[in-house]
Amino acid sequence: MxxxxxxxxxxxxxxxxxxxxxxSFAVExxxxxGLIGPNGAGKTTLxxxxxxxxPVSGGSFCFRGMPLTGLPPHRIAGLGIxxxxxxxxxxxxxxxxxxxxxxxxxxxxxxxxxGIFGSKRSRxxxxxxxxxxxxxxxxxGLADRGMELAANFSYGEQRRLEIARALAxxxxxxxxxxxxxxxxxxxxxxxxxxxxxxRELYKLTVVLIEHHVPLVMGLCDRIAVLNFGELIAVGxxxxxxxxxxxxxxxxxxx
Amino acid sequence: xxxxxxxxxxxxxxxxxxxLLAMSMYFPLTAGQLSLASPGFYSLGGYIAAVxxxxxxxxxxxxxxxxxxxxxxxxxxxxxxxxxxxxxxIPALRLRGIYLALATIAFVEILRVLCLNLExxxxxxxxxxxxxxxxxxxxYIWTFGPLLVITLIFSSRLERSRVGRAFKAIRxxxxxxxxxxxxxxxxxxxxxxxxAVLAGIVGSMSAPFLNTWNARQGTFDASISYLAYxxxxxxxxxxxxxxxxxxxxSLPELLxxxxxxxxxxxxxxxxxxxxxxxxxxxxxxxxxxxVTLDRFAVxxxxx
Numbered sequence: 001m002x003x004x005x006x007x008x009x010x011x012x013x014x015x016x017x018x019x020x021x022x023x024s025f026a027v028e029x030x031x032x033x034g035l036i037g038p039n040g041a042g043k044t045t046l047x048x049x050x051x052x053x054x055p056v057s058g059g060s061f062c063f064r065g066m067p068l069t070g071l072p073p074h075r076i077a078g079l080g081i082x083x084x085x086x087x088x089x090x091x092x093x094x095x096x097x098x099x100x101x102x103x104x105x106x107x108x109x110x111x112x113x114x115g116i117f118g119s120k121r122s123r124x125x126x127x128x129x130x131x132x133x134x135x136x137x138x139x140x141g142l143a144d145r146g147m148e149l150a151a152n153f154s155y156g157e158q159r160r161l162e163i164a165r166a167l168a169x170x171x172x173x174x175x176x177x178x179x180x181x182x183x184x185x186x187x188x189x190x191x192x193x194x195x196x197x198x199r200e201l202y203k204l205t206v207v208l209i210e211h212h213v214p215l216v217m218g219l220c221d222r223i224a225v226l227n228f229g230e231l232i233a234v235g236x237x238x239x240x241x242x243x244x245x246x247x248x249x250x251x252x253x254x
Numbered sequence: 255x256x257x258x259x260x261x262x263x264x265x266x267x268x269x270x271x272x273x274l275l276a277m278s279m280y281f282p283l284t285a286g287q288l289s290l291a292s293p294g295f296y297s298l299g300g301y302i303a304a305v306x307x308x309x310x311x312x313x314x315x316x317x318x319x320x321x322x323x324x325x326x327x328x329x330x331x332x333x334x335x336x337x338x339x340x341x342x343x344i345p346a347l348r349l350r351g352i353y354l355a356l357a358t359i360a361f362v363e364i365l366r367v368l369c370l371n372l373e374x375x376x377x378x379x380x381x382x383x384x385x386x387x388x389x390x391x392x393x394y395i396w397t398f399g400p401l402l403v404i405t406l407i408f409s410s411r412l413e414r415s416r417v418g419r420a421f422k423a424i425r426x427x428x429x430x431x432x433x434x435x436x437x438x439x440x441x442x443x444x445x446x447x448x449x450a451v452l453a454g455i456v457g458s459m460s461a462p463f464l465n466t467w468n469a470r471q472g473t474f475d476a477s478i479s480y481l482a483y484x485x486x487x488x489x490x491x492x493x494x495x496x497x498x499x500x501x502x503x504s505l506p507e508l509l510x511x512x513x514x515x516x517x518x519x520x521x522x523x524x525x526x527x528x529x530x531x532x533x534x535x536x537x538x539x540x541x542x543x544x545v546t547l548d549r550f551a552v553x554x555x556x557x
Contacts, residue, residue, distance in 0.1 A: 051433055052432075053429065053432070053433065072432065072437070073429075073432035073433050074431075074432050074433075074434075074435050074436055074437045074438070077432070077433055077434055077435040078435045083433055085430070085433075089427050089429065089430040089433075090427075090430070091422065091423055091426035091427055091430065091431075092426060092427075093425075093426050094422060094423075094426060098419065101419060102419050102420070102422075102423045102431070102434055102436065103434045103435060105416065105419070105420055105423075105434065105435045105436050106435030106436075107435075108416055110415060110416040110417070111417065112412075112415075112417050112448075114415075115411065115412065115414075115415025115416055115417050115418065116408055116411045116412060116415065118411070122415070122416075125416075126415075126416070129416075165434060166434075169434065169435060
């Protein structure tokens with residue numbers, strides 16, 4: 001296995017607050033990498049640094065050895081890093097199908113005039129986009145509701161639609177920000193199986209932020225623990241569970 | 255029919271012209287950008303046409319080209335508008351919402367004051383005696399009419415294309431659009447340029463239609479009128495701006511018997527519509543249709 005993602009002293013400060021403080025880690029190709037930590041530990045900020053939504057204050061972040069720091073979000077997405085959002089950010093006024101189609105943007109090239117005049121190439125491309133979008137909707141089990149507005153979907157379905165939208169990027173890496181938040185027990189159980197299935201099917205590397213401990217422990221190959229912006233432990237689920245620093249961060253010192 | 259066109263030809267052509275200007279506001283809105291810059295580009299297009307049609311410098315061009323001079327004016331107006339839109343749009347579109355609206359108002363005002371003071375634009379008097387393309391005012395339906403048809407086809411095809419989807423994604427959530435591979439800056443500027451080019455061409459067709467051109471063609475008042483067309487008609491559908499333009503631009507004519515009181519009624523209609531029709535008339539119609547469809551579905555399913 002080779003290293004796919006690598007963070008080197010990644011930092012971000014907001015005013016005097018170090019939201020992410022010199023965090024270094026490496027994610028290997030094909031693994032499910034968990035990111036846990038108490039509220040406000042900097043997990044989502046770390047995702048935002050990795051996807052270019054928040055500029056870094058220091059350090060670097062590489063994908064397949066190529067530095068991504070300083071690239072705009074759409075370039076990073078185009079390189080194959082797809083993500084979901086903790087506070088769901090679907091295109092609410094558009095149909096589920098359109099939500100997924102939009103992510104094909106960086107895999108297609110039709111320009112303004114090609115689209116207006118309907119050149120042969122643009123029509124073929126559009127057909128491909130349509131097929132791919134339906135294929136992904138079928139995979140996440142939302143194909144029968146493809147024409148409905150995203151805003152009308154239930155919470156759990158919106159989370160699945162966000163994953164579908166990220167998958168349409170043909171990503172090599174999927175960053176999932178609390179995919180199980182707000183789901184009931186049965187939905188959480190299904191989600192574990194679903195993430196495994198998707199990873200197999202698309203040969204994905206998955207990085208996930210999650211609070212639900214059984215899900216993280218059952219799904220992740222390795223886990224990194226953040227506390228107050230600092231990385232306090234990395235290792236297998238068993239190692240992390242026994243780590244005294246992690247126990248202290250979660251339960252407090254005796 | 256002759257009498258009718260004699261009396262109402264000017265109004266009908268004006269309605270088509272105003273519809274086109276409403277469409278020019280609609281394009282940036284499809285990408286979520288509230289720009290009020292259209293009157294600026296409209297004014298620019300008109301000046302280009304007026305200067306090319308009257309200045310001595312262009313006399314040999316006019317002699318050589320004949321009526322072909324008019325399409326050339328449209329083309330130059332389109333190119334100049336696109337260029338100016340790029341120059342203005344790239345810095346201005348870093349602003350969001352009401353701040354972008356304010357910046358575009360400032361742009362319109364700067365251009366207006368500039369035109370008031372330049373020699374080439376005829377200063378405060380403007381440019382008179384712009385040569386006519388047609389004998390009657392009604393004839394201009396043959397320039398504005400096809401342009402409106404082309405614009406509507408363009409718009410409906412755009413909506414279903416890759417670029418149109420990118421616009422919609424930015425309108426819905428710019429940050430998420432970026433994270434899904436869409437370059438927000440590029441498509442915001444593109445939407446702005448499309449609107450500007452349309453307004454510029456309409457301006458260049460309007461100079462001969464109105465026979466004269468001056469700095470009052472591109473004012474803040476006009477920005478607000480065009481915005482009202484889009485808001486009343488509905489900014490989420492390509493039919494909305496046209497419907498709003500036809501209704502609002504004909505309202506003063508329909509209420510003419512009321513004399514000065516018509517302006518009050520005009521204002522009341524605007525206020526009521528913005529309170530009760532937040533999605534515009536087209537939005538309200540759609541909702542109505544949805545409601546009835548739901549009822550039918552219930553009857554059909556026997557629930």
